[in-house]
Amino acid sequence: MKTAGLLALLALLVGCGPSGPVREGPWPERLSELAVLAQENGTLAPRAGFAYTLAHPLFSDYAWKYRTISLPEGGAASVVTNDDTLAFPVGTIITKTFAFPQGASGAVRTVAAEPLASPSAAFSLEGTRLMETRVLRHTAAGWEAVSYQWNEAGTEAFYAPAGALVALTTEGGERFPYLIPDKNQCAGCHETAMGTKILKPIGPKPGNLAAHAFADGGSQFEAWRDGEWVAAAAPATPWAAPGSGMAAEAHAYLDANCAHCHSDTGAADTAGLDLRITASELGRGRCKTPVAAGRGSGGRAYDVWPGRPEASILPFRLGHRDPGIMMPELGRSLVHEEGVALVEAWISAMDGDCAASLSL
C-alpha cells in the first residue's frame, strides 16, 4: 500500500465516511464501510463499478438479487472460455444483494424480479426486505467470500461470517428458513476445485452474461466490451434464452444451479455426475444409477431416465425440501417450481430408454 492508501485510511478515520472501496485488508464490520454500494433515495446502486445480471441465475428461494462489480482502476476481466467464469483482476469486488418483495403483512412474495435494464440501473428498495449482501473480494492472496446481514430496518448490513437462518413466511402462508451462508458454506460452492482452497466467482460466465439483453436491446456482454470491463476480441456465444424451452435451456439451468459442485473437480465429483453446460448426456446422468444418494434417490433407479421424469432422481431432488434429500444441498428452502418444470420437460422430450433393473 502506498502513501495514498494511508491517506485514504486516515480520511476514513477522521470522517468515518467511506472513500474508495476496501479492496484489501480486514473486512469492515459494516457493509457501508466497504464502499461499493450506495444506498440513497430508496435505492441501492453501485458506488463504484456497475450492475450486472445473469440470464440463468442460481435459484435462492425466489429472492431478488442485485449484483455489482467494482474493478480496480484500469482493470478488466478476461475470458477463459465462453462457459467458464471470467478471470477478474486482483482488486475486483463482486457483490450480490438478496432482497424479498414484501406484501403488507410482511410476508415475502415469490415472484420474479424485473430484468436489469442497464449497467447503471439502481435497485429499488420500495416494498422490499433486504436480507444479505454476499461479497467476493479478489485480494492479492486470492478470492475471499463472506456475507453481510442487513438489519431489519434495512439501513445497514453487518459482517456475518457465521451466517444465520432467518424465518420467513410466503404470502401463501408457507414458513421457511432463509439461509445466510457462513464463511465455509461460501467456500463450499466457490471452491470449484475441491481441496485447492482456491475460491472463485461462479456466476459471471460469458455465455450466461451474453444471454441477457438490456432494455435497449443490446447484449450485456457487448455492454461490458463497450465499457472495457472485459478484454475480449470476440463476442460471447450466448447460452439458450430463458423461456426458449429447449434442452439447451435446461442445460444452462443445470450449469447455473449445480455445476459449481457437479463438475470434474467440484465437491460433488465423488458422485460422478457432471452438470456443466459442456457435459455429455451420459455425464449429465442419463441411465446413471445412484451411489451415495441415500434418501435422495427417492426410490428411483436413474438420475435421468429418458422420457420418464417421474422415474428420474434429478427432478425428485430439485423438487424436495428436506435437507437430507434436496438438491442443491444448500441455499434454498423452497422449491423452484419453474426450474423443476424445465428439467422435467427436458427429460420428457429425451429419446431413448434405460434398462429395467433386477437384483439378487
Add this chain to the structure above:
Amino acid sequence: MNAAQRWLVGVLGAALLSACGGAPEPAKDPAQALREALLSAEPGSTVTIPEGHFTFDRSLSLGVNGVTLKGAGQDKSVLDFAGQLAGAEGLLVAAEDVTLEGFAVLDAKGDAIKMNQCKNLVVRGVRTEWTGGPKSTNGAYGLYPVQCDGVLIEDSIAIGASDAGIYVGQSTNIVVRRNQVAFNVAGIEIENSTQADVYENTVVDNTGGILVFDLPDLPVQGGRQTRVFHNTVAHNNTANFAPEGNIVGTVPAGSGIMVNSNDDIEIFENTITDHQTAAVLVVSYLITGRPLDDPNYDPFPEQISIHHNTIEKSGYDPDSEPLMALKTAAQLPALPAIIWDGFVRSEQEGPVVCAHDNGELGTVALDAPNGFAAPDFSGAAFACTREALPPVALGGAE
C-alpha cells in the same frame, strides 16, 4: 509496504474500527460459540467441545487444515441435529490432517459426518446415531470419508444409518478398527477404495455386516486390496431399510460379509454368526442386472481369499428369491455359508475365490450367469490358497 507502514495501517485500521463501532456483540450460546470457533480456527489448533447436549438448526463445517476437534466423550459432548433445517450433513470436514475425537452427532437430516477430500484423517471415539431405530428416513451415512488418503477410524460407534454406518469411499490407506456398528443397512462399507484394513470391529444387527464394493460411474475405481479380519460379525439380519434405488438396497438381509466386484480381498479369522442369507457373499456387479455403460469399470471380483473364519448358523432363510428357490430345490435346511455368484471374465484363469478352513458349513458356486442352472456344492471352485496380503501402513496416524 515496509514494516513501519504495515504497523501504521494496523493501528489505523484498529482505530477505525473502534471509532466507527462494530456490530453489538450478542451473548453467545455454546452451539453458536462452537460454530464460530470452527470458522475461525487456526491451522494446527484444537477446538474443544464442552460436555453437554447442544442443538443445531444448520450444518457445522470445518475447512482448516491440522485442526483437532475434541469433545469430552462420545456420550458426553452431544451435537444434536434433530431440528436441522439446512445443510446436507451434521458436520462437514473439508480439510487435511484433521482429528475428530470424543463427541457424538445425532439425528442429522442427511449424513452425520462427511469428510471430503481429506488426508491423514483420524476419527477416534466418535458416535454417529439416529436415535429412532433403523428407518428409511434416517440419513445415509454415519462416518463418511470420501476421496481421502490416509483414514483411521477407531473406537467409534455408528448406529442407524439408512445406507452405511461407516462408509469409506474412493479412498486409499484406510484402517477401520475396534468400532461398534449396529442397526445400519450396511455396517461397514469400503467402496472403490484401495488398501484397507478392517479389524476387531463388532458388527451386529445390520442388514449386511461388512461390505467391500467396487462400483461403476465413479471417478475413482479399481477398488482392491482390503483385509477383513478379527471382526465379530453377528446376526446382521435386520430387514433392508435403504431407500429404494440405492446399491445397498440390493443387499439381502442376513449377509455377514459381502464382496461386490472388488479384487485382492482377504477375509480371515473373523467370527461370523447367525446370518439368514450367507456368512460370506461374493458377487459381481452383473448380478444386479443394472446396465453397465462405463468402459473403465471391471465388474468381476478377483483374487478373493476366505480362510480360517469361525462360522456358525448361516443361510437358513435367504432374503433373495433365487437363493430361496435354490434352497427349496436342493431340499436343504440351510444354504452353504460361503456363496459366490459364478460370474467370471472370459479370460479368467484359475479360481476367483479361494476358501479353506472355514468350518463345516460349505460353499456354493451359483452359476448365476446361466440362470442358476447348475449350482456347484462340491467346493471344487474354491479349492485354492493365496498369499496373505500386506498390512496397511498409515504413516503418522497410528
